[in-house]
Amino acid sequence: MSSYARVVVPGSPITKSNFKLHNKDGRAILPSNTGKSHDRYAIYEEQIAYYSRIQNPGVILDESLIAVLKVYYKSEKRHPDTANITKSIFDGIEKSGLIVNDAQITRIITEEFYDKENPRFELEFFGESEYEISYSVRKKEVSSDKKIYFSLKKSKVPKTSDTSKKKTNNDDLLKDTNLCEFCKKKINDSNVIKANGGKTLICRSCFNKLF
Structure with a gap:
């Protein structure tokens, strides 16, 4: 073989x-x-x-x-x-x-x-019955330019001292994200299927269509 x-x-x-x-x-x-x-x-x-x-x-x-x-x-x-x-x-x-x-x-x-x-x-x-592997890491004689990476973290919602305004903004964000991933319609807690660790929401109607 x-x-x-x-x-x-x-x-x-x-x-x-x-x-x-x-x-x-x-x-x-x-x-x-x-x-x-x-x-x-x-x-x-x-x-x-x-x-x-x-x-x-x-x-x-x-x-x-x-x-x-x-x-x-x-x-x-x-x-x-x-x-x-x-x-x-x-x-x-x-x-x-x-x-x-x-x-x-x-x-x-x-x-x-x-x-x-x-x-x-x-x-x-x-x-592995016929092959083996070896590797080495050596220091360069002449250094090359560095390839720099930057953080891509999402920015946080700005803080505000007005607690009532902050609550309203958070409620708006919740409403915007409480949508079915497929049909984009608003769904309530009794009609939701969660996936991807709770990050993805699917209405039961769309979920049933997947089977």
């Missing part, structure tokens, strides 16, 4: 959404036909599964694995966190049947690159 596989998937890599629902059996689902941005994560997994299988026909990796992932983003300034992108990719690989379970991946090396003309990811799997 093979102990090596390589997968290349074209297109800008994306991370898995935190948006999740659970069906009546308690199983987590990732919608793909809501017409919302959530769909792209499920579709991306299917795309990964497709390329994994056609590029490695008949291959099933069932041992512990070393994974080397090279992610090529279209833009250096705007792209997902590379640390979070492996979940989307490995879920798609598992769905293809190329690997049995992503728990097999015991060692991961992830590298970030940029390719405006050909964004993609390249992933190689090496079976």
Whole structure:
């Protein structure tokens, strides 16, 4: 049985959404036909599964694995966190049947690159029965320019000494956010389904349409 596989998937890599629902059996689902941005994560997994299988026909990796992932983003300034992108990719690989379970991946090396003309990811799997990995980190002889990152924390609501005005503003914010994610209609406490840790609200009518 093979102990090596390589997968290349074209297109800008994306991370898995935190948006999740659970069906009546308690199983987590990732919608793909809501017409919302959530769909792209499920579709991306299917795309990964497709390329994994056609590029490695008949291959099933069932041992512990070393994974080397090279992610090529279209833009250096705007792209997902590379640390979070492996979940989307490995879920798609598992769905293809190329690997049995992503728990097999015991060692991961992830590298970030940029390719405006050909964004993609390249992933190689090496079976630990035949391959081993070594790496080193060396100090540069000549330092390069620093790549500086800035905080993207959301700004807080300005404080005010007028407590009545503050309460009114908070009530307005609550009204604005108490909307169904799909139909955008206002929903009350008795008709709400919460997802994504309570951040996403869905009316029961839209929720039932997902099944």
